[in-house]
Amino acid sequence: MTRIIRTIAIALAAASTFTLAACGGAPSESPPLEGATIGGDFTLTGKDGKPVRWSDFDGKYRIVYFGYTFCPDVCPTDLQNIAQAVKLLGEKNPELAAKVVPIFITIDPQRDTPETVGKFAASFGPTVVGLTGTPEQIADVAKKWSTYYKRGEGSSETEYLMDHLRASYLMGPKGEPIALLPSEQNGKAVAAELLKWVH
Template sequence: MSVGAMTYLARRLAPLALVLLAGLPLSACSKQPAVKRPPLEGAAIGGPFTLVDKDNKPVTWDSFKGRWRIVYFGYTFCPDVCPLDMQETMRGFAEFAKREPAKAAKVQPIFITVDPQRDTPEIVGQWTSAFGPRLLGLTGTPQQIESAAKAFAIYYKKGSDTPGGYLMDHVRITYLFDPDGKPIAMLPSDQGRKAVEAELEKWVK
């Protein structure tokens, strides 16, 4: 993650961090057992968007109302981290589905591109299908992507040109949202499938 990306994310999550830190002394002094609360509870992350799927059909944030949602922003021409994150996320999700099929049936994994110039609906559909039939790929106009990224506290920008084409600089985060669309936690995709599976088991009810 670039310095710019980390700075952007820190700015968006700073209010939440202050709230969490403010509660630490009370938790430490209390004799009552600590209540397990979602780490992203109350964060201003997520919100309305209108994008399109592989068939160019409109999809909105409300399309997933009543379902848990895994959300990741990346791009299909990404040479390393995006496919690795998606692989570990979906393998972790698959393991979770084996153990908890009823709960997993209520979860929708979503991939949203930050590179609409190259990521057409067809390309996004082909790319996401490599990680399993449950992963939904979304794209849109540059304006629609910008609006969605802003709502989800995602920093991105076009990077330098390479022999294989330009790269995209973007925040590397896998979010988990509850059925009401509220942020719950960040899935540890960078720690592997087992860590993802454990986090899903912790929160998905």
């Protein structure tokens, strides 16, 4: 079976919603995603089955990642890198790490129950938050984050893969978009980017 993992940079660049920082140059003074129309209010479901709102994270830097718990490789790798980055940040700057909350939002609500996403998120660390919702709620949140997902190949109603964008969004204390994190690389690369923007 094949999986189509497209990059968020291609999709958002095509939509002209933000400008990427120049490659190879000095870091931009302004956040790469400053002014982008990404993000927005939502109400989803947490591990205990209770509502979780975007506003519940006000005052925190939020790393938003869309994926699914049955993902065989990409999602676990990216989340591991994100969790490692927060840990690395905390080793030298615990006050900064305390301001960061990784948020995993499933794009497979059919299989990812509150308990499932809760256990999945917790396997990467105690600060990782796992969220699910109805198909309509997930579709609404994905639209606000300009992300893409679609059910892919499978052998049955419960055995299938999901095609989705591979992106980790860093959002600010007021919910504003800041940057895309290099979670496809490693924890050190993500930590370096966090250190650049988290204050």
